[in-house]
Amino acid sequence: MSKVKQYYTNEAEKSADLIINNYVKGKIDFKTAKDKVLKVENVNLVDIDENNVDDALFFAKEDYWKKANKEGRSQ
Numbered sequence: 001m002s003k004v005k006q007y008y009t010n011e012a013e014k015s016a017d018l019i020i021n022n023y024v025k026g027k028i029d030f031k032t033a034k035d036k037v038l039k040v041e042n043v044n045l046v047d048i049d050e051n052n053v054d055d056a057l058f059f060a061k062e063d064y065w066k067k068a069n070k071e072g073r074s075q
Contacts (some may be wrong), residue, residue: 012042023057024064031058
């Protein structure tokens with residue numbers, strides 16, 4: 001992968017991860033998270049688009065709670 005493409009992929013991933021983390025921690029709701037993720041520039045480079053953004057958010061939240069339960073941070 002070219003350095004330029006890698007740069008834009010990394011930037012999109014950082015931005016999407018920040019939004020997803022805010023969603024799984026309950027700082028923003030699902031609709032807001034979905035809208036913000038879809039507006040991230042070059043989000044398609046991290047394989048998120050309007051067809052699978054719901055799944056990405058769902059599984060991110062599920063993974064977060066599985067990890068939290070395993071670590072004893074939730075009920």
